Amino acid sequence: MSERVTVPHIRAMREKGRRVVCVTAYDALFGALADAAGVDLVLVGDSVGNVLLGYPTTVPVTLEDMLHHTRATRAGVKRALLVSDLPFGSFQVSVSDAVGSAVALMKAGAEAVKLEGDYTEQIEACVRAGIPVMGHLGMTPQSVNLFGGHRVQGKGSKGESIIDTAKRLEDAGAFSMVLELIPAELAERITEAVSIPTIGIGAGAGCSGQIQVLYDVLGLSAGSFRHARAFVHGSDCLLDGLRSYTEVVRDGSFPTSENSF
Numbered sequence: 001m002s003e004r005v006t007v008p009h010i011r012a013m014r015e016k017g018r019r020v021v022c023v024t025a026y027d028a029l030f031g032a033l034a035d036a037a038g039v040d041l042v043l044v045g046d047s048v049g050n051v052l053l054g055y056p057t058t059v060p061v062t063l064e065d066m067l068h069h070t071r072a073t074r075a076g077v078k079r080a081l082l083v084s085d086l087p088f089g090s091f092q093v094s095v096s097d098a099v100g101s102a103v104a105l106m107k108a109g110a111e112a113v114k115l116e117g118d119y120t121e122q123i124e125a126c127v128r129a130g131i132p133v134m135g136h137l138g139m140t141p142q143s144v145n146l147f148g149g150h151r152v153q154g155k156g157s158k159g160e161s162i163i164d165t166a167k168r169l170e171d172a173g174a175f176s177m178v179l180e181l182i183p184a185e186l187a188e189r190i191t192e193a194v195s196i197p198t199i200g201i202g203a204g205a206g207c208s209g210q211i212q213v214l215y216d217v218l219g220l221s222a223g224s225f226r227h228a229r230a231f232v233h234g235s236d237c238l239l240d241g242l243r244s245y246t247e248v249v250r251d252g253s254f255p256t257s258e259n260s261f
């Protein structure tokens, strides 16, 4: 594979007009698959809570969970930039919490961290400590209890404050930002208002790049979302294989002499 992707590369992609391709992963196996597909950035998302751990939201995910999945994903990702989410509770209360948590993720193998919301002091302090930070605005899932569900944010006049926050995240030193579940027109206005790459999920095609949850892309998620698309029917495919296995064990045709010693 070609040269490793770095934070300056991601920034430069916007200037060159090349869309940034991002996907989540939570372990070495799927991290290596995403890397082999040539994505630019792999996010160890706190969506691991919903997707793999069976939680209803990302709220219960701990820093220990994120460290565990970051170490695993690090083992599989060789080329793409590896970014890890700061989970709920690990950065909001103080700047020292934020830097401490971010340092731990970096030691686990992340090359940058992402945090949700309007936390410019935390972003400044991490950047000062040498840790690149990705912002995340719009429908920030760690605030689901405030929103009353995973609902589109920033409709109508409420969009203005998101534009203002986006500018302040850039000023604080964020190298890019995720825009989640906001009107496409608002995402375009934010993208015009900042000079760092905007990475959309449910935020239209006017962002500098896109991110999706890997299991949604692979058709391995329980539900389906308007913002996502399954590019392969993973669950159907895997179920076929598992049903075949079940059948041949039951009828005694597996293992054969070739599988035996």
Ligand SMILES: Nc1nc(=O)c2c([nH]1)NC[C@@H]1CN(c3ccc(C(=O)N[C@@H](CCC(=O)O)C(=O)O)cc3)CN21
Binding pocket: 047, 050, 051, 058, 141, 150, 151, 152, 181, 213, 215, 216, 221, 224, 225, 226, 227, 228
């Ligand atoms: N598998 C998975 N994919 C994701 O994109 C994802 C997660 N998990 N977990 C963390 C957050 C939660 N996200 C969510 C969760 C639910 C909706 C949802 O129910 N969307 C509605 C539309 C919402 C509206 O119209 O306001 C839908 O119909 O898809 C969207 C994003 C995005 N993230």
Ligand SMILES: CC(C)C(=O)C(=O)O
Binding pocket: 024, 043, 044, 045, 046, 047, 048, 085, 178, 180, 201, 211, 212, 213
């Ligand atoms: C979907 C992305 C932006 C995320 O934060 C996650 O997967 O946790």
Ligand SMILES: [Mg+2]
Binding pocket: 045, 046, 047, 058, 085
């Ligand atoms: Mg997340």
